Amino acid sequence: MTPAKWVATLGGAGLIRPAPGTWGSAVVLPLALLGPLPCLVLAGAVTVAGFWAGPRVLTAEEDPGWFVADEGAGMLLVLAALPHPSWLGVILGFVIFRALDIAKPWPVSWADAQAGTLGVMLDDILAGAIGAALLLAIGRFFPGILA
Incomplete structure (x- = not known):
């Protein structure tokens, strides 16, 4: 596997079936x-x-399922909104x-x-930012629920 493919699949997580995007999101959860x-x-x-x-591994195929670096980046943004990692929060x-x-x-759509790579990456980054904002709002309006 080339270094670019390794990055794109988050070390191979994007090659797991079914639901590679879910696996790409899940692989970073312990980092919370x-x-x-x-x-x-x-x-x-x-x-x-x-x-x-992206430019090294993407072809004419639009956002292939195995490209999950975008899911990892977005999920990490959400995890960054957790002041104290808890099972419920994660x-x-x-x-x-x-x-x-x-x-x-x-604006995710x-x-x-x-x-190209911009669309592949940006939708998940925006989803991560929105998810982080929602987690922060939940923590604000329901103090202690994410602790």
Whole structure:
């Protein structure tokens, strides 16, 4: 496997069937134990790596299922919104992120319609940012629920 394909599949997680996007999101969940700042830094690193890998592995195929670096980056953004990692917070963040990634509400749908690596990466980054905002709102309006 080339380095670009390794990055794009998050070390092979994107090759797991069924539902490679779910596996790509799930593979980063243990990183919640590192805390918010490391998750944010890792989200940035995975985003940069995904933008690097995209042009090297993507062809005419639109957002192939095995390309899951975008799911990893988006999920890490959601995990960065958890002040203290808890099972409930991680599971809730995972469900919110996957729902946004699958349903693609605006502006996620707009980002998904963009061509090339930009569209592949940006829709999940926006889904992650929206998911993080929702988790922060839940924590604000229901103090202690994510602890």
